[in-house]
Amino acid sequence: MYKTSNGGGSIFAINNGINYLLTISINIINDKELIVVGSNDSYYSVDNGEHWYSIHTPYMPYGFSSIEKVGEGYFIIASRNGIYRNSTPVSVANENFIFPNNFxxxxxxxxxxxxxxxxxxxxxxxxxxxxxxxxxxxxxxxxxxxxxxxxxxxxxxxxxxxxxxxxxxxxxxxxxxxxxxxxxxxxxxxxxxxxxx
Structure with missing residues (x-):
């Protein structure tokens, strides 16, 4: 996944946390939050694409075709098998986003x-x-x-x-x-x- 801030004059990778992904769509929620829908998973970022984490849980289907944020931590997902809403919120609100260098x-x-x-x-x-x-x-x-x-x-x-x-x-x-x-x-x-x- 790549990002540009000057109409393509310079492009840089924003793949931290995303494995190989055949991208279907990108949903820009606001200036910080992004959702990427892929062929077998979807990813969510709260820092404008610097870091990503999977939205998929055991209760969500693979094969997303689109996804929309409908509340704090909640998403509506359309897939080839139907429409789903996560029952447990996806949240990073309480996590401390200091990116350390050591385990x-x-x-x-x-x-x-x-x-x-x-x-x-x-x-x-x-x-x-x-x-x-x-x-x-x-x-x-x-x-x-x-x-x-x-x-x-x-x-x-x-x-x-x-x-x-x-x-x-x-x-x-x-x-x-x-x-x-x-x-x-x-x-x-x-x-x-x-x-x-």
Missing amino acids: SLHQNYPNPFNPTTTIKYTIPDFVKMGHAPSLHVNLIVYDMLGNEITTLVNEAKVPGEYEVVFDAGKYKLSSGVYFYRLTYGTFIETKKMCVLK
Whole structure:
């Protein structure tokens, strides 16, 4: 995908976060928000095309023919199989769009905790690092034996700083040591946390 601000005199790529895409249409919502409809996915940008993330969720069809924003985080999608509206809003309003240069999985806080703790992580800007973007993030909690307790994050993320709350009470965890692992492309980091009742 390419952009020009002078009628084509100079053109530059704005592909950060978009994999190969056969573009069907481009929808300009305002001076910051853009939607690109592709043959197998659609992408949304809140920073005039600097960074993109997929609108597709497991509940949305592939094969979009058009898409319109109809509310904060909501879209109407036309496809070859019908017309759809997402039930869960797509939102970047609470995300911090500082584009860092390094991966980071922070120590949870508080630690020890009962029953909730917050885990922060940082996703770098791959384009500024000279790499192609790889946007899928997994953040999984394990017990001492390596058994998966829950997946806290399993979705595409644009570069930035994020945080997620883990509620041990929801899983009736006993006091003890647990692990949380962040996977993002080839980056993997694991940290320890302690439930103390």
